[in-house]
Amino acid sequence: MPKKLVALTGAGISAESGLATFRDSGGLWEGYKVEDVATPEAWQRNPELVLEFYNQRRKSALAAKPNRGHEILAELQDDFDVTVITQNVDNLHERAGSTNVKHLHGSLFESRSTLDPSLVYPIKGWELNLGDKCERGSQLRPNIVWFGEMVPMMDFATRVASSADLFLVIGTSMVVYPAAGLINYVSLEVPKYIIDPRKPDVVATPSISFITEKASVGMEVVKKLLLNGPR
Numbered sequence: 706m707p708k709k710l711v712a713l714t715g716a717g718i719s720a721e722s723g724l725a726t727f728r729d730s731g732g733l734w735e736g737y738k739v740e741d742v743a744t745p746e747a748w749q750r751n752p753e754l755v756l757e758f759y760n761q762r763r764k765s766a767l768a769a770k771p772n773r774g775h776e777i778l779a780e781l782q783d784d785f786d787v788t789v790i791t792q793n794v795d796n797l798h799e800r801a802g803s804t805n806v807k808h809l810h811g812s813l814f815e816s817r818s819t820l821d822p823s824l825v826y827p828i829k830g831w832e833l834n835l836g837d838k839c840e841r842g843s844q845l846r847p848n849i850v851w852f853g854e855m856v857p858m859m860d861f862a863t864r865v866a867s868s869a870d871l872f873l874v875i876g877t878s879m880v881v882y883p884a885a886g887l888i889n890y891v892s893l894e895v896p897k898y899i900i901d902p903r904k905p906d907v908v909a910t911p912s913i914s915f916i917t918e919k920a921s922v923g924m925e926v927v928k929k930l931l932l933n934g935p936r
Contacts, residue, residue: 706786707784707785707786708785708786708870708871709785709786709788709868709869709870709871710781710785710786710787710788710869710870710871710872710873710931711787711788711790711865711866711868711869711871711872711873711891712778712787712788712789712790712872712873712874712875713790713791713792713866713872713873713874713875713877713887713888714778714789714790714791714792714793714798714875714876714877714920715791715792715793715874715875715876715877715878716792716793716876716877717875717876717877717878717901717902717919717920718772718774718775718793718797718875718876718920719769719793719795719797719876720876721772721774721919721920721921722769722770722771722772722775722797723765723769724765724766724769724795724797725765737758739852740852741754742754742755742758742759743755743758743849743851743852744851744852744853745851745853745854746853747851748846748851752835752844752846753835755846755847756833756834756835756846756847759813759833759847759849760831760832760833760834762794762813763813763814763828763831763832763833764831766794766795766796766797766813766814767831769795769797770797770800771797771798771800771801772797772920772921773920773921773924773925774875774876774919774920774921774923774924775797775798775800775801775803775920776801776802777921777924777925777927777928778798778801778803778873778875778924779798779801779802779803780802780928781928781931782802782803782804784931784932785871785931787803787805788805788807788865789803789805789806789807790807790809790858790862790865790866790887791806791807791808791809792809792810792877793808793810794808794810794811794812794813794849795813796812796813796814807858807861807862807865808858809850809856809858809859809862810849810850810856811847811848811849811850812848812849813828813847813849814827814828815827815828815847815848816828816833816837816845816846816847816848817839817845817846817847817848818839818840818841818843818845818846819839819843819844819845819846820839820841820842820843821839821841821843824839824840824841825848826839826845833845833847856883859883862887863887863890866887866888866890866891867890867891867892869891869892869895870895871895871896871897871898871931872888872891872895872896872897872898873897873898873899873900873927874888874897874898874899874900874901874905875900875901875920875923875924876900876901876919876920877901877905878901878903878905888907893910893912894912895912896912896914897912897913897914898913898914898916898927898930899913899914899915899916900916900918900920900923900924900926900927901916901917901923902917902918902919903917904917914930
């Protein structure tokens with residue numbers, strides 16, 4: 706049986722593909738305050754602005770291409786049972802070839818009913834507009850977990866993390882909770898590799914290796930370590 710490799714990925718891996726991260730731009734996200742475009746209150750105040758903001762993010766994501774960080778993670782499926790738990794809402798992991806991807810914070814390419822959260826639909830193209838409605842007649846919103854909302858996938862993610870034989874953290878600052886707490890569910894003896902140019906504020910233990918490189922470079926290092934080391 707192949708070892709279970711669980712990877713938690715964040716905005717840093719997609720930044721190499723040209724997708725902006727709000728934390729790297731003075732608290733603004735493409736010129737917007739996060740509270741104006743990524744909260745339930747923003748949706749109540751100005752749904753048209755929120756829809757336009759995500760339309761532009763969707764357009765950017767469609768134009769972006771997976772980078773070597775995404776590709777190497779997909780290649781590791783040849784040797785390991787890989788689950789990708791991503792905080793990103795783009796589809797670059799899937800486009801790189803990863804087949805088991807769980808989106809903690811939702812997907813840019815899905816909409817959901819404002820009346821019934823169980824009604825989720827794929828978005829074809831890049832636009833979701835006012836007047837686009839679910840089968841029950843309510844406005845559709847981006848299927849994104851906004852700041853201040855619960856993260857429905859967390860229970861699943863903690864179970865997967867606790868079953869890992871290897872755990873990677875790629876391109877995340879480890880400050881956004883609850884996702885940042887996933888590493889605490891991984892068994893103490895399980896090897897953990899944290900790949901980010903800026904070393905996250907994580908308590909060092911013998912099982913943690915810090916690789917202070919961007920994802921595309923750091924994943925080359927990790928791939929060699931995993932494939933050439935003890936199996």
